[in-house]
Each structure stands twice: as C-alpha cells, then as structure tokens.
Amino acid sequence: MKNLNKSTQKLITTILTIFVLYIVMQVMEQTGNLSSLMSGLLVPVCAYSLVAVGLNLCVGYLGELSLGHAGFMCVGAFTSAFFSKTFQGTIPDVPRFILALVIGTLAAALFGFLIAIPVLRLSGDYLAIVTLAFGEIIKNVINVLYIGMDGNGIHFSMKDMMSLGLEPGGTMLINGPQGITGTPRQSTFTIAVLLLILSLIITHNFVNSRTGRAVKAIRDNQIAAETVGLPITKYKLVAFTISAAIAGVGGVLYAHNINSLTATTNNFGYNMSIMILVYVVLGGIGNFSGSVVAAVVLTLLPELLRGLSNYRMLIYSIVLIALMLFNWAPGILKFREEHGLTGAAIIGKFKKNKEVQ
Amino acid sequence: MGFLTYLINGLSLGSVYAIIALGYTMVYGIAKMLNFAHGDVIMVGAYLVFMCMSNTGSPAIVSIVISIVCCTALGMIIEKIAYKPLRRATNLAVLITAIGVSYFLQNMALLIFGSNPVSFTSVIKWQGIALAGGQLKITGNAIITIITCLIIMFALMWFVKNTKPGQAMRAVSEDKDAAVLMGINVNATISLTFAIGSGLAAIAGALLCSSYPSLTPYTGSMPGIKAFTAAVFGGIGSIPGALIGGLLLGIIEILAKAYISSQLADAIVFAVLIIVLLVKPTGILGKQIKEKV
Numbered sequence: 087m088k089n090l091n092k093s094t095q096k097l098i099t100t101i102l103t104i105f106v107l108y109i110v111m112q113v114m115e116q117t118g119n120l121s122s123l124m125s126g127l128l129v130p131v132c133a134y135s136l137v138a139v140g141l142n143l144c145v146g147y148l149g150e151l152s153l154g155h156a157g158f159m160c161v162g163a164f165t166s167a168f169f170s171k172t173f174q175g176t177i178p179d180v181p182r183f184i185l186a187l188v189i190g191t192l193a194a195a196l197f198g199f200l201i202a203i204p205v206l207r208l209s210g211d212y213l214a215i216v217t218l219a220f221g222e223i224i225k226n227v228i229n230v231l232y233i234g235m236d237g238n239g240i241h242f243s244m245k246d247m248m249s250l251g252l253e254p255g256g257t258m259l260i261n262g263p264q265g266i267t268g269t270p271r272q273s274t275f276t277i278a279v280l281l282l283i284l285s286l287i288i289t290h291n292f293v294n295s296r297t298g299r300a301v302k303a304i305r306d307n308q309i310a311a312e313t314v315g316l317p318i319t320k321y322k323l324v325a326f327t328i329s330a331a332i333a334g335v336g337g338v339l340y341a342h343n344i345n346s347l348t349a350t351t352n353n354f355g356y357n358m359s360i361m362i363l364v365y366v367v368l369g370g371i372g373n374f375s376g377s378v379v380a381a382v383v384l385t386l387l388p389e390l391l392r393g394l395s396n397y398r399m400l401i402y403s404i405v406l407i408a409l410m411l412f413n414w415a416p417g418i419l420k421f422r423e424e425h426g427l428t429g430a431a432i433i434g435k436f437k438k439n440k441e442v443q
Numbered sequence: 444m445g446f447l448t449y450l451i452n453g454l455s456l457g458s459v460y461a462i463i464a465l466g467y468t469m470v471y472g473i474a475k476m477l478n479f480a481h482g483d484v485i486m487v488g489a490y491l492v493f494m495c496m497s498n499t500g501s502p503a504i505v506s507i508v509i510s511i512v513c514c515t516a517l518g519m520i521i522e523k524i525a526y527k528p529l530r531r532a533t534n535l536a537v538l539i540t541a542i543g544v545s546y547f548l549q550n551m552a553l554l555i556f557g558s559n560p561v562s563f564t565s566v567i568k569w570q571g572i573a574l575a576g577g578q579l580k581i582t583g584n585a586i587i588t589i590i591t592c593l594i595i596m597f598a599l600m601w602f603v604k605n606t607k608p609g610q611a612m613r614a615v616s617e618d619k620d621a622a623v624l625m626g627i628n629v630n631a632t633i634s635l636t637f638a639i640g641s642g643l644a645a646i647a648g649a650l651l652c653s654s655y656p657s658l659t660p661y662t663g664s665m666p667g668i669k670a671f672t673a674a675v676f677g678g679i680g681s682i683p684g685a686l687i688g689g690l691l692l693g694i695i696e697i698l699a700k701a702y703i704s705s706q707l708a709d710a711i712v713f714a715v716l717i718i719v720l721l722v723k724p725t726g727i728l729g730k731q732i733k734e735k736v
Contacts, residue, residue, distance in 0.1 A: 151535065204721050211477060215675045216720055218668070219713035226710035244704075356668060360479075360542055367539045396554055403546035407525055410543060414536035415528035 097290045100375040101283050108279045115275075123389060131385045132278035133159075133339040138365040138377035139285050140332030145363070146372030147293050148325045149305035150206070151214040155333045156358035157221030158194040160349055162334030163341035164228055164260070166190030167269040170342065171259050172235065174270060183272045187281075187338050194334020195327050197224070202326040206319065218356055228349045233260040265348035266341075273342040281339065282378065285332050289374050292328060301325045368409060447579055449701045450694060455585035455654060457693020458592030462647040463670030464677070464685040465599065466640030472616040472680035473636045476534065479541040480521060481644060482667015483548035486660060488514045488645030489652045490556060493563055503566035503649075510645040518641025519634055526637075527630070545664070552660035560659045563652035588650045595643065596686050603682065608635055616680065669696075672716050678729025687727055692716075 090098070111128060114120045141155045166186040173182055205216050232243040236256025243249045247261060260266055292298045300321045303311040312318055341347050351357050365384060369376030387405070391398035412418055422428050463485060470478045488510045495506035525544050529537045569583030603609040611632045614622040623629055651666060652658050669692060677688025692712060699711040719727065 145535070151538075204717070208720060208724050211471075211679065212675060212720055212724060212726075214477075215672060216717050219672065219716050222668075223710040223713050226707060226713075230704065230706045351665075364539055364542060367535050371535065399546065400550040400554060403543050403550055406543035406546065407540055410536055410540040411525070411528055414532040414540075416531045417528055 093290065093294065096375065097286060100286060100378070104279060104283060104378070108275070111275065123392075124386075127385060127389060128275045129273050129278045129339060129343040131382055132275070132282050133273075133336040133343070134362065134365065134385055135282055135378040135381040136285055136336035136339065137333045137362050138369065138381045139282075139289055139374050140329045140336065141362050142366045142369070142372065142374055142377045143289055143292070143332065144326060144329040145366055147298065147301050147305060148322060148329070150209070150322075150326075151211070151363075152217040152326075152329075153214050153356060153359045153363065154201075154217030154219075154221030154224075155330070155362055156354045156356070157217075157224040158198055158330040158333040159337035159340065159358070160221075160224050160228065160354035161197045162190035162194040162337030163347060163354070164266065164337075164349070165193035166338040167266045167341040167347050168233070168259060170270055170272075171266055171268065172240075179270070179272065183270075183342070186342070187335070190338035190341070191331050191334045194337065195331035198330020198333075199323065199327045201330075202323050206322045206326065218359065221354075221356060221359055225349045225351075225354050228260075228265075228354075229263050231260050232258075232262050234258045263348065265346060267346040269341055269345070269347055271342060271345065273339045278339050281335055285335065286374055286378070288328075289332070292325075297321060297324055364406065368406075368413075445701075449697050451581055451585050453694035453697035454690060455582075455588045455693070456697060457673075457690035458588045459647055459651045459654070459689075460666065460670045460673045460693050461592050461686045461689025462595060462643050462650070463666060464674040464689045465595070465682065466644050466647075467671050468674040468677075468679055468681065468685045469612075469636050469640050471674070473612055474526070474633050476526065476537045477541065477671070478526075478637075478640075479538065479667070480544035480548060481640065482663040482665075482670070483545045483552075484514055484518060484521075484641050484644040484663070485648040485651065485667065486552060486658075486663030487517060487548060488648030489563065489658050489662065490552060490648075491645070492566065492649045493561060493652070493658060496564060496566075503568075507566060507646065507649050510649065511642045514645035514648075515638045515642040518637040518644070521641075522634055522637040527633075549660050549664070556660065558659065560657040563656040563658045565653040565656065566649050567653055584650075584654050588654065591646065591650065592686070592689075595646070596682065599639075600682055608632070612636060669712070672713065675726055676716055676719060678726030681726075681728045681730075684726060684728035 111120065115125055137155055137159050140158075141152060144150055144152045144155070166189055169189050170182060170186045173185075177185070201217070201220050205213055205220070208216060230244050232245070232247055232250055234241045234247075234250045234252045234256050236253040238253065240259075241250040241252060241256075247258065250258075252258075293302070300311070300316050301324075303314075303316060304318055304321055308318060340353075349355075361384075362381075365380040366377050368384065369378070369380030384402075388398050388402050391401055394401065419428075423431075426432075463481065466481045466484075467478065470476065470481070491510035491513050492503075492506045495501050495509050496503060501509075521544055525540050526537060529540060565584060567583045567587045569587070571580060571582040571584070571586060573580050603612055611622070611627045612635070614625065614627055615629055615632045619629055622632075647666075648663070652662070670689065673688035673692040674685050675688070676692060677684030677686070695715055696708050696712050699708040703711060723729075
C-alpha cells in the first residue's frame with residue numbers, strides 16, 4: 087500500500103469504505119433494522135452517485151460546466167427500460183439486464199458524443215446554457231413519444247396513443263407523459279454498488295492515463311495545450327462522451343429500480359442536473375470520492391429531516407448556502423486558516439495524536 | 444388574423460421574458476454570476492402583489508409599488524448575505540449558492556402559501572381593443588405588458604448611458620479593478636444592480652401572472668430559465684440584447700405552440716437557441732472577447 091501513489095491509495099480507501107458500508111447495509115436489511123424508506127433509497131443513492139462521478143469528470147477534469155447531465159441519465163434510463171420491456175419474456179433475465187445496461191450506456195455515450203461535437207465549440211456559461219437546453223429538449227421529446235407493440239411489430243407516433251392503431255392485445259411500450267410502466271425491477275443494491283466501484287476505477291484510471299493528462303492540460307490552459315500540439319477537440323470529445331456514458335449507467339440503474347418511469351422536471355429536468363451539480367461542487371470539484379460522499383449525505387439529509395416535515399427542504403437549502411459560504415468564501419477561509427480549522431489542519435492534529443499514542 | 448393574434452401574444456409573453464432577462468443580464472454583466480434565484484424573486488413579487496390586492500384590497504398600482512419595494516430590498520439582502528462573501532471565489536461556488544437561495548425562496552413560499560395554486564386577479568382591468576371589425580382582439584394585458592417593457596428598456600438604457608451610477612455600472616462590468624482605482628464604489632454598484640434587477644422582477648411577476656393567472660411557489664422557475672435563455676440568446680450582458688432575445692423567444696414559443704405542437708414548444712425554443720449559439724457563439728448582440736495569451 088505504501089508503494090502506491092497517493093491517488094491510488096485514496097481510491098482503494100474509498101472502495102473499501104463503500105464495501106464496508108455495503109456490508110453494513112446488507113446486514114441491517116437482512117436483520118430488519120433498515121426502514122423501508124431507507125432501503126428504497128439504496129439504489130437511487132448509487133444511481134445519483136454514478137451521475138455525479140460522470141459529471142465530475144466533465145466539470146473537474148474537462149473544466150466545462152454541464153447543466154444537462156440529467157438528460158444523459160434520461161437517455162440511458164429510457165433506452166434501457168425500453169429494451170427491457172420489449173424483450174421481456176423473449177430473453178432470460180440476466181443476459182437481458184446486461185444487454186440493457188450496455189445499450190443504455192452506449193445510447194447515453196452516443197448522445198453525449200453527438201451533443202459534444204457542436205457544444206464544445208462554445209465555452210463557459212454559453213456551454214452551460216446549451217447543455218441545459220439539450221437536457222430540456224431530451225425530456226420534452228420523450229414526453230411526446232408513443233411507442234407500442236403488437237403482432238405486426240413496433241408502432242411509433244408523436245401524437246397520441248390512438249394514432250398508433252394498435253391491434254387489441256398489443257402493449258404500450260412508451261406512453262407519452264406516462265412514460266414506461268412495468269419495467270422489470272432488476273437493479274439490486276449489489277449490482278448498483280458494483281457498478282459504482284467500477285465507475286470509480288474507470289474514472290481514476292482515465293484521469294491518470296495519457297488521455298486524462300492531456301484533458302487536464304487542456305483544462306489548465308487550452309492555448310498552451312494547443313501550442314504543444316494536442317488535438318483539443320478529440321480529447322474534449324473523449325472526456326465528454328465518457329462522462330455522458332457514466333451518467334447513462336446511473337440512468338439504467340434508476341430506471342430498473344422503479345415501476346413507472348416518467349420524464350418530469352424533477353427527475354430528469356434541470357432540477358436533477360442542478361442537484362447533481364450540487365453534489366459535485368460540495369463533494370469537491372475533481373474529487374470522485376467526494377462526489378459519492380456528497381451524493382449519499384445530501385440524499386439522506388432530507389430523509390433524515392423528514393420528522394421536521396415541511397421545514398426539511400428549508401433547512402436543506404440553508405445548510406447548502408451555509409456549507410458553500412463555509413467552504414468557499416475567502417473571508418471565512420482566512421478565518422479558518424488563522425484558527426486552525428481547515429481540513430488539512432484537523433487531519434494533521436489527528437495524525438499527531440496517533441503518533442503520540 | 445390568427446397569425447397576428449399569435450404574434451401579439453408572443454410579443455406580450457416575450458416582453459415579460461425581456462423584463463426578467465434584464466435582471467439576469469445586468470447581474471451577469473456586472474457581477475459575472477448566473478443568479479439562478481432571480482426566477483424565484485419573480486414568484487415572491489407576484490405573491491406580494493396578490494396578498495396586497497386580496498388581503499388589504501389596495502388598488503393594483505399600490506400593490507405593485509409595495510411589491511417592487513419589498514423585492515428590491517429582498518434582492519439587496521440576498522446579495523449581501525449569500526453572494527457578497529463569495530465575491531472572489533470561483534464562479535461555480537456562487538452558482539451553487541444561488542441555487543441554494545432559489546431552493547430557500549421556493550420552500551419559504553411553500554411554507555407560507557402552501558402548494559395549492561392561487562388564482563391571480565389581473566392587475567390590468569382594461570379589456571383591450573378590437574380591430575378589423577372585431578376580428579383582431581388585443582387584450583389590455585398584452586398592450587400594457589408590451590408598453591411597460593419598452594418603457595423599462597428605454598429608461599434603463601438611458602440610465603446606464605447618462606447617469607453617474609449608470610456609468611459606474613458600465614465601468615464595473617468592463618474592469619472591476621480599474622473601476623476601484625477610479626474611485627468607484629464597486630460593492631455599492633453591484634448592490635444597486637441587484638436592487639434594479641429584483642425590482643424589475645416584481646413588475647415581471649405581476650405582468651406574468653396577469654396573463655397566466657395560476658400562481659404556485661414554482662411559478663418563477665420555468666420563466667426564469669426561459670428568460671435566462673433569452674438573455675444568452677440576445678448576448679448576455681447587453682440590455683438591447685435582452686429585449687431582442689426576450690421578444691424572439693416569446694414569439695417563437697407562442698408560434699410553435701400554435702402551429703407545431705404545444706408539448707414540443709419548449710423543445711423548439713431551446714433548439715432555436717442552440718442553433719443561434721452555434722452560428723454566433725456569443726448571442727445576437729454579444730461581444731466577442733478575444734483571449735490573450
């Protein structure tokens with residue numbers, strides 16, 4: 087462990103922590119110590135963490151603010167749920183879920199790639215608003231999709247259910263604003279945790295690879311990177327596509343955990359994109375483990391505050407503002423430095439205590 | 444005649460977007476931050492007008508003035524508490540704080556007013572005029588909204604160009620550090636910008652809810668996003684850009700609803716935005732800032 091470099095050590099610690107938490111949760115669930123509310127949150131928390139890891143790759147390493155990652159999550163969710171629903175009964179459960187996972191991820195990656203080609207020509211806030219617009223378009227288009235299946239094959243319409251002309255006995259696959267109902271619920275907590283760990287390993291390896299270093303160079307100084315001959319567009323495309331693909335995996339997990347999948351502002355609109363961005367910024371930009379921690383804490387916080395009923399979201403917003411000021415305000419940071427309240431100083435004290443013992 | 448009616452409705456909706464977009468664009472131009480809480484100030488403004496009119500029975504104009512005063516104060520308080528400490532922090536930190544403020548305002552409104560929509564009584568009593576033998580009806584709402592928007596726009600352009608505080612605003616937006624050296628009080632200027640933006644949001648709230656009378660704690664968020672889009676569309680930081688962006692967005696939205704599909708209208712609006720930005724990456728009237736090595 088000592089021979090490994092710092093970031094690898096950190097990755098291993100994170101994975102071990104996730105693993106321990108996973109076992110604790112499993113034991114609690116088996117012994118019935120977990121409220122149904124909490125056990126219902128296990129898979130969504132992993133899904134949000136995945137999307138946050140994906141977005142962190144985009145924000146932290148590519149250095150571009152995306153407000154449309156809920157859109158990629160949405161693509162992953164709907165393509166995979168559509169696949170699972172269509173082939174329910176024709177392909178056995180396990181291979182079908184694996185295929186759905188692959189298809190959802192690839193679809194999100196494809197959308198990420200297609201969107202990135204024009205979008206990455208822009209920069210800064212303009213890029214942010216265009217990704218936000220793409221997310222909204224995806225959500226809107228899914229809400230007018232009607233797809234049904236009967237003996238004659240698959241029917242498609244963007245008007246309403248009637249214009250599909252389904253034979254009696256045909257099934258609706260996507261029913262406009264009602265979305266997809268009856269997706270097999272196959273995302274278990276185990277699968278979710280495995281995918282989360284896998285994504286952490288992939289992102290860790292990516293940012294430390296040759297491509298990853300190039301991406302970081304472009305983030306730090308695009309003009310300098312261009313001068314030394316890095317193909318800017320190519321590296322940006324690669325990073326953005328991977329980021330979208332990971333968000334898509336989150337979407338697949340999310341879709342296979344609920345019975346009726348709909349695209350609303352709160353689950354796939356800008357509200358979700360913004361929520362994920364909050365995880366990324368609070369967890370630390372460029373820090374994948376931090377994204378996971380923030381996603382877990384911030385998803386559980388409103389649930390733990392449920393006893394306060396109506397005040398919980400109010401408290402949540404106040405905590406959010408206070409945390410941002412505490413972590414980022416230059417005045418407060420100076421105060422913390424003077425009084426030994428920074429993260430490094432606190433960890434330093436712990437280490438000293440250990441050495442004394 | 445149908446087309447003309449839609450066009451006028453679009454202009455009226457676009458005028459509201461333009462007034463909201465002004466708040467975004469001015470704050471962005473001067474403080475270089477995306478104030479995501481702006482949409483929720485609109486909602487607060489609309490609720491204040493509603494409360495004044497229904498609880499105390501005060502006339503519309505008095506209610507609007509009260510609402511403007513309260514929203515101006517609210518904008519300045521928000522700036523003081525949440526944004527000012529982060530003046531030299533990264534843009535993202537300010538953005539997330541703005542989102543926190545937006546959640547705060549929404550949930551505060553949810554606690555006070557509940558989630559049930561209230562039906563807003565229009566602040567404009569005038570029925571409007573009928574042209575072409577009654578074939579073309581223009582509502583009072585539409586006329587007053589468009590006129591208000593134009594008055595605000597020209598007043599603001601005059602203010603920014605010809606008054607001392609206006610000049611200070613332009614100086615701060617150009618170069619904050621140089622402005623300090625010229626003896627401009629940057630903090631006061633930013634505060635003033637927030638005050639103007641939030642006051643305008645109160646007017647926008649009253650006008651928006653006069654045309655679309657269902658008011659909930661979430662009323663502000665979608666128009667907020669659209670107006671932000673409008674500001675980017677016209678070139679963020681530019682006042683005439685906000686007018687053009689807002690009006691175009693409103694017209695496109697109404698025409699798309701009327702002729703293509705009411706459910707796809709938002710998607711079409713955003714698609715047009717993307718196309719415009721791809722052709723002209725800084726918006727219609729935005730300035731291209733060259734990056735120096």
